[in-house]
Amino acid sequence: MDQLFAKLSDILGPGGLLTGDDAADAAKSVWTRLGQPLAVARPRSTEEVSALLKACHAAGVPVTPWGGRTGLVDGAFATGAVAILTDRMNRIEEIDKQGSTMTVQAGCVLQTACEAAEAQGLFLPLDLGARGSATIGGVVSTNAGGNRVLRYGMTRDMVLGLEGVLADGTIVSALNPLIKNNTGFDLKQLFIGSEGCLGIVTRVVLRLRPQPTSQDAAFLAVETFENLPRLLRLFERELSGTLSAFEVMWREFYELVTTEPAKGRPILPHGAPFYVLVETLGADQAGDSERMERALEKALEAGLVADAVVAKSKAERDRMWALRDDVAQVARNGPVFTFDVSLKISAMEAYLAGLKAALLERWPNATMVVFGHLGDGNLHIIAGVGERSARKAVEDLVYGHLQKVGGSISAEHGVGLQKRDYLACSRSPEEIALMGRLKAMFDPRNILNPGKVLEPAEAPAAGPELASAETGLLG
Amino acid sequence: MDQLFAKLSDILGPGGLLTGDDAADAAKSVWTRLGQPLAVARPRSTEEVSALLKACHAAGVPVTPWGGRTGLVDGAFATGAVAILTDRMNRIEEIDKQGSTMTVQAGCVLQTACEAAEAQGLFLPLDLGARGSATIGGVVSTNAGGNRVLRYGMTRDMVLGLEGVLADGTIVSALNPLIKNNTGFDLKQLFIGSEGCLGIVTRVVLRLRPQPTSQDAAFLAVETFENLPRLLRLFERELSGTLSAFEVMWREFYELVTTEPAKGRPILPHGAPFYVLVETLGADQAGDSERMERALEKALEAGLVADAVVAKSKAERDRMWALRDDVAQVARNGPVFTFDVSLKISAMEAYLAGLKAALLERWPNATMVVFGHLGDGNLHIIAGVGERSARKAVEDLVYGHLQKVGGSISAEHGVGLQKRDYLACSRSPEEIALMGRLKAMFDPRNILNPGKVLEPAEAPAAGPELASAETGLLG
Numbered sequence: 001m002d003q004l005f006a007k008l009s010d011i012l013g014p015g016g017l018l019t020g021d022d023a024a025d026a027a028k029s030v031w032t033r034l035g036q037p038l039a040v041a042r043p044r045s046t047e048e049v050s051a052l053l054k055a056c057h058a059a060g061v062p063v064t065p066w067g068g069r070t071g072l073v074d075g076a077f078a079t080g081a082v083a084i085l086t087d088r089m090n091r092i093e094e095i096d097k098q099g100s101t102m103t104v105q106a107g108c109v110l111q112t113a114c115e116a117a118e119a120q121g122l123f124l125p126l127d128l129g130a131r132g133s134a135t136i137g138g139v140v141s142t143n144a145g146g147n148r149v150l151r152y153g154m155t156r157d158m159v160l161g162l163e164g165v166l167a168d169g170t171i172v173s174a175l176n177p178l179i180k181n182n183t184g185f186d187l188k189q190l191f192i193g194s195e196g197c198l199g200i201v202t203r204v205v206l207r208l209r210p211q212p213t214s215q216d217a218a219f220l221a222v223e224t225f226e227n228l229p230r231l232l233r234l235f236e237r238e239l240s241g242t243l244s245a246f247e248v249m250w251r252e253f254y255e256l257v258t259t260e261p262a263k264g265r266p267i268l269p270h271g272a273p274f275y276v277l278v279e280t281l282g283a284d285q286a287g288d289s290e291r292m293e294r295a296l297e298k299a300l301e302a303g304l305v306a307d308a309v310v311a312k313s314k315a316e317r318d319r320m321w322a323l324r325d326d327v328a329q330v331a332r333n334g335p336v337f338t339f340d341v342s343l344k345i346s347a348m349e350a351y352l353a354g355l356k357a358a359l360l361e362r363w364p365n366a367t368m369v370v371f372g373h374l375g376d377g378n379l380h381i382i383a384g385v386g387e388r389s390a391r392k393a394v395e396d397l398v399y400g401h402l403q404k405v406g407g408s409i410s411a412e413h414g415v416g417l418q419k420r421d422y423l424a425c426s427r428s429p430e431e432i433a434l435m436g437r438l439k440a441m442f443d444p445r446n447i448l449n450p451g452k453v454l455e456p457a458e459a460p461a462a463g464p465e466l467a468s469a470e471t472g473l474l475g
Numbered sequence: 476m477d478q479l480f481a482k483l484s485d486i487l488g489p490g491g492l493l494t495g496d497d498a499a500d501a502a503k504s505v506w507t508r509l510g511q512p513l514a515v516a517r518p519r520s521t522e523e524v525s526a527l528l529k530a531c532h533a534a535g536v537p538v539t540p541w542g543g544r545t546g547l548v549d550g551a552f553a554t555g556a557v558a559i560l561t562d563r564m565n566r567i568e569e570i571d572k573q574g575s576t577m578t579v580q581a582g583c584v585l586q587t588a589c590e591a592a593e594a595q596g597l598f599l600p601l602d603l604g605a606r607g608s609a610t611i612g613g614v615v616s617t618n619a620g621g622n623r624v625l626r627y628g629m630t631r632d633m634v635l636g637l638e639g640v641l642a643d644g645t646i647v648s649a650l651n652p653l654i655k656n657n658t659g660f661d662l663k664q665l666f667i668g669s670e671g672c673l674g675i676v677t678r679v680v681l682r683l684r685p686q687p688t689s690q691d692a693a694f695l696a697v698e699t700f701e702n703l704p705r706l707l708r709l710f711e712r713e714l715s716g717t718l719s720a721f722e723v724m725w726r727e728f729y730e731l732v733t734t735e736p737a738k739g740r741p742i743l744p745h746g747a748p749f750y751v752l753v754e755t756l757g758a759d760q761a762g763d764s765e766r767m768e769r770a771l772e773k774a775l776e777a778g779l780v781a782d783a784v785v786a787k788s789k790a791e792r793d794r795m796w797a798l799r800d801d802v803a804q805v806a807r808n809g810p811v812f813t814f815d816v817s818l819k820i821s822a823m824e825a826y827l828a829g830l831k832a833a834l835l836e837r838w839p840n841a842t843m844v845v846f847g848h849l850g851d852g853n854l855h856i857i858a859g860v861g862e863r864s865a866r867k868a869v870e871d872l873v874y875g876h877l878q879k880v881g882g883s884i885s886a887e888h889g890v891g892l893q894k895r896d897y898l899a900c901s902r903s904p905e906e907i908a909l910m911g912r913l914k915a916m917f918d919p920r921n922i923l924n925p926g927k928v929l930e931p932a933e934a935p936a937a938g939p940e941l942a943s944a945e946t947g948l949l950g
Contacts, residue, residue: 096819096821097708098708142657149654150654166909172903173903174906177819177881179625179817180620180629180817180848180851180853180883180886180887182617182668182886182887182889182890183883183884183885183902184890184902184906184910184929185668185672185910186618186631186664186667187906189661190660190664193657193661209711210715211712212715214715229573229574233572233685236684236685237685237686237688238758241626241717241756241757242716242717281716284713284715287762287765290762342653342656343653346574376653378653407653408655408658409658411656411657412655412657415657415658415659423659426656427649428648430645430647430648431662434641434647435660437916438660441913454659
């Protein structure tokens with residue numbers, strides 16, 4: 001290992017390789033388990049990533065990419081691995097105003113990229129809670145979603161070009177800036193959302209949009225579940241092209257975030273089973289506000305909405321979003337487990353009812369709090385059963401019920417280590433076998449973020465160093 | 476071969492295997508070279524596709540998928556192969572109104588799928604000239620683009636789930652209906668746009684949108700190239716979310732489609748260097764028309780537009796689109812070669828000027844007609860030099876100049892056989908090598924549409940039958 005570290009130090013220059021206490025310090029996170037990396041490597045360029053991968057590949061030593069380390073599925077757990085921290089590769093290399101694209105290094109923080117686009121009158125529409133720490137490399141590697149997927153898609157839909165490094169150090173540079181490019185297999189898709197298991201993302205070209213100049217929001221109370229998709233489709237239709245969010249809070253969530261000690265206060269009275277936050281982004285404030293009012297009137301006339309408030313100012317809009325974002329209140333239910341799933345809207349009501357009944361049957365004091373991006377079929381479920389040790393039993397229920405309705409165990413957070421053992425709930429044996437074959441082809445020595453997404457196929461082919469690292473990783 | 480045919484006949488049932496004259500008849504097409512398939516197989520189900528692939532795989536006999544056979548790059552050329560015609564797998568299996576998705580078999584004609592969605596108040600926004608013959612399997616396998624990519628994306632962006640069959644007959648079913656689904660590697664991306672080289676698409680789940688109820692169009696004359704991207708960004712901004720097309724016709728194209736014997740007549744006088752067709756789709760006819768007028772006023776005030784007409788009726792809109800679609804007029808320039816490329820908007824003007832100069836230098840009577848989806852960076856270039864035999868020389872110029880500006884040799888048509896030899900103009904050696912490794916992994920016996928996209932890696936591993944087929948294919 002000393003020999004490898006000396007080599008990596010050479011490649012990475014001063015401050016480029018953290019070991020011992022420095023590495024342990026870098027591995028402290030409140031968000032996610034980072035484990036105990038062998039070392040933390042801080043490359044400054046794609047070429048350095050390539051050289052360090054080549055060295056690790058030759059030595060059979062695993063690597064785990066680190067961006068903002070705000071993931072929620074232990075995808076950056078690095079025990080037994082060299083962590084590749086991208087904090088020295090954080091430049092915005094180019095913003096092409098005519099082409100409406102930006103070229104960004106993997107370590108650039110999402111919010112920094114968003115602000116740089118905005119300064120040019122452009123818009124990078126990826127919006128998520130971790131925006132201030134998550135990196136571009138991280139959101140690309142995990143195909144992050146967030147609040148505006150309904151209109152702008154997932155991260156995958158914003159990536160036009162990508163440069164990545166393969167396990168053996170080969171640089172695959174495909175920094176295409178074009179919306180249309182049908183020249184053979186779309187290799188970048190294998191880097192996007194594969195959580196660092198097939199290659200390390202070093203740079204991307206992102207598609208930008210025009211910066212919206214108007215914003216509207218409304219807060220609604222809804223009496224029945226079946227009115228939710230009707231309402232969604234009504235808004236999609238009436239607010240053609242401008243609907244940017246359709247967030248639903250189940251009663252329990254709304255009550256938690258609007259009662260002491262939460263800072264938020266009710267926007268509409270308690271008592272309705274569902275609350276919806278609707279948002280539009282546009283370019284014509286007067287006209288857009290009128291449309292929102294008109295769409296709401298139609299919804300009221302159709303009996304889809306029991307009560308509604310339209311935000312009259314930025315402060316009121318912010319207040320609505322603040323409720324939606326005050327997820328921390330769920331901790332008031334004691335130890336809880338959070339889930340990020342997606343399923344057909346038509347299956348949601350029965351799924352949640354069945355799951356809640358199953359939880360209550362086993363733990364009579366169980367709590368279940370639900371909210372989510374309904375427009376994307378994405379629900380966040382927070383379950384508390386009073387015991388931290390019950391995680392697996394709760395997971396079995398959540399994912400077991402989900403499997404029956406063809407849902408996805410990960411809508412936007414990814415698989416990482418946490419959901420790996422449940423992958424078969426959402427993917428067929430043929431799919432998992434094919435993923436395994438891809439993994440084996442891209443990473444024959446299993447050094448790329450091993451153990452994430454897929455179980456390691458077999459005993460690694462490398463020397464004793466890797467074997468002990470693996471043991472640590474799986475321990 | 477007789478033994479294989481007997482087996483395929485068994486699998487496919489009555490009318491399921493066409494040979495001899497019947498196969499030759501099926502291979503007649505005005506659009507594309509289909510070659511002389513060994514036979515034409517017409518499976519009725521995914522299971523039959525699986526069984527027939529298993530048989531062909533065992534025998535080492537190539538297969539080439541056939542949908543509507545309206546491709547433009549000889550991607551369905553089937554000499555030496557069994558063509559898999561999907562015309563008996565053409566059902567729309569489900570339309571989920573709440574979830575706004577449809578599940579469709581590969582052989583369903585695009586227009587049929589669009590109409591079925593429309594009947595439910597929903598919208599499948601893929602729109603291209605071949606809509607009446609192209610199939611869903613074909614548009615997915617080639618990642619078709621078309622007129623509304625600017626707003627709705629390519630076919631790739633509409634596919635939520637996909638079922639495909641691998642070379643050895645393994646069915647990989649991932650009929651996910653969810654917008655958000657981050658459970659491991661996104662395998663469907665390897666089937667989309669890979670032109671049947673990695674697997675055969677059998678079914679897909681498509682994302683639908685609300686059916687627009689308003690439509691506006693305007694026709695503009697523009698004096699300088701640099702005003703085009705400014706105009707595009709102005710419309711994108713002002714018509715937030717509703718801009719669905721921004722089509723540019725260069726002077727020569729506009730004159731061809733508005734003079735005898737073309738049926739079209741000028742909408743604006745001849746003489747401007749560029750004409751633009753702008754379209755919006757929305758849900759508020761009065762409000763949307765007002766916005767279009769207002770955006771146009773801003774464009775006129777900013778000096779971006781020299782002259783403009785707004786369509787006042789569907790007939791007027793149709794007349795605008797009819798000009799754009801009357802591509803057949805380019806045949807009046809004698810034998811021509813058509814190109815489908817994309818490049819950065821900022822590089823377009825110099826690229827076209829350089830290319831035209833190079834064509835004229837070599838062929839003083841050369842013609843070059845240009846039009847395209849400027850919003851996507853996608854240009855269609857029609858070059859005529861008077862000699863049909865000059866194809867390669869013209870290709871060398873078009874792609875050679877394109878390579879210098881980092882353009883793409885195929886924006887939306889794909890690579891097929893026609894562009895294969897130029898792949899290196901748009902993809903790096905590392906990318907091509909990685910594509911080759913994927914091909915070898917997915918299709919070790921090289922039976923899946925061999926020779927398309929990539930050159931066959933080496934002498935096939937199969938028996939003499941395959942060897943002779945290969946010879947035919949490459950002849």
